Amino acid sequence: MVAKIIDGKVFAAGIREQVASHVERLKADHGISPGLAVVLVGEDPASQVYVRSKGRQTVEAGMTSFEHKLDATTTEAELLELIAALNADPAVHGILVQLPLPAHLDEALVINAIDPDKDVDGFHILNVGRLATGQKSMVPCTPLGCLMMLRDHHGSLSGLNAVVVGRSNIVGKPMAQLLLRDSCTVTIAHSRTRNIQDICRRADILVAAVGRPEMIDSAWIGPGATVLDVGINRIPAPEKGAGKTRLVGDVDFASAREVAGAITPVPGGVGPMTIACLLANTLTAACRAHGLDEPEGLTA
Numbered sequence: 356m357v358a359k360i361i362d363g364k365v366f367a368a369g370i371r372e373q374v375a376s377h378v379e380r381l382k383a384d385h386g387i388s389p390g391l392a393v394v395l396v397g398e399d400p401a402s403q404v405y406v407r408s409k410g411r412q413t414v415e416a417g418m419t420s421f422e423h424k425l426d427a428t429t430t431e432a433e434l435l436e437l438i439a440a441l442n443a444d445p446a447v448h449g450i451l452v453q454l455p456l457p458a459h460l461d462e463a464l465v466i467n468a469i470d471p472d473k474d475v476d477g478f479h480i481l482n483v484g485r486l487a488t489g490q491k492s493m494v495p496c497t498p499l500g501c502l503m504m505l506r507d508h509h510g511s512l513s514g515l516n517a518v519v520v521g522r523s524n525i526v527g528k529p530m531a532q533l534l535l536r537d538s539c540t541v542t543i544a545h546s547r548t549r550n551i552q553d554i555c556r557r558a559d560i561l562v563a564a565v566g567r568p569e570m571i572d573s574a575w576i577g578p579g580a581t582v583l584d585v586g587i588n589r590i591p592a593p594e595k596g597a598g599k600t601r602l603v604g605d606v607d608f609a610s611a612r613e614v615a616g617a618i619t620p621v622p623g624g625v626g627p628m629t630i631a632c633l634l635a636n637t638l639t640a641a642c643r644a645h646g647l648d649e650p651e652g653l654t655a
């Protein structure tokens with residue numbers, strides 16, 4: 356079997372189009388322009404690229420982008436003061452503090468200072484608890500993107516065996532919660548899991564989010580399984596020339612696609628879904644803030 360390729364670029368473009376048309380209606384019918392504030396502290400090059408991309412896509416969706424670029428030496432008090440101002444600003448419906456923060460800033464303290472209803476990352480401890488207890492919450496963007504792809508491919512996920520490899524707060528744990536909510540039988544596997552290959556091979560749905568280049572190959576995958584690769588790893592590519600690199604996922608794509616039923620590539624799989632879902636979450640937050648119906652198909 357050669358797997359169906361799930362094209363995240365096409366899927367994400369569809370999400371962005373849906374968001375943009377909802378935004379257009381919000382403006383026309385209610386005079387509301389959803390606003391997203393992105394806060395970047397310091398000059399981490401990868402974070403700068405992400406933040407620029409978030410700002411551009413926010414504007415392309417017809418929403419308002421507020422960018423706050425702060426010096427690497429910003430104090431915790433200064434950052435908390437900015438967050439308090441954004442919490443109080445009615446034009447700001449979503450707030451995202453780009454991670455990682457410089458080491459002198461307490462990430463948990465900063466994230467938990469964001470108004471949970473504006474926490475479009477879904478990282479605030481209240482949103483984590485709401486998701487775990489089945490209450491209305493903001494849902495982390497990457498797992499939300501994965502859920503949308505899985506629902507699109509399978510229809511109902513009820514009763515399917517799902518294995519999430521990786522237990523991070525950003526992907527692994529919320530992914531497991533979302534799959535459980537959709538009535539999957541969920542296993543979280545990690546670096547200490549015994550017989551991890553056997554466990555993964557029994558999965559109907561395998562989500563790889565470990566950050567280890569090409570760790571999962573065909574021996575880990577059951578025939579016909581759906582494989583979502585969340586990993587984005589840069590590795591040396593001497594075949595492209597001296598000093599060149601390329602991006603690979605946590606899954607050995609060439610081997611895995613011979614066994615899987617469907618698979619996301621890297622790049623162009625799960626990656627583009629993250630910002631698309633950030634835009635969807637900002638729209639959702641704006642609708643909730645104004646007591647309006649949430650956009651159908653764009654929430655968990």
Ligand code: GUN
Pocket residue numbers: 451452453454455476496629
């Ligand atoms: N850094 C890498 N990914 C993310 C993300 O999804 N949200 C935030 N806030 N920071 C990140």
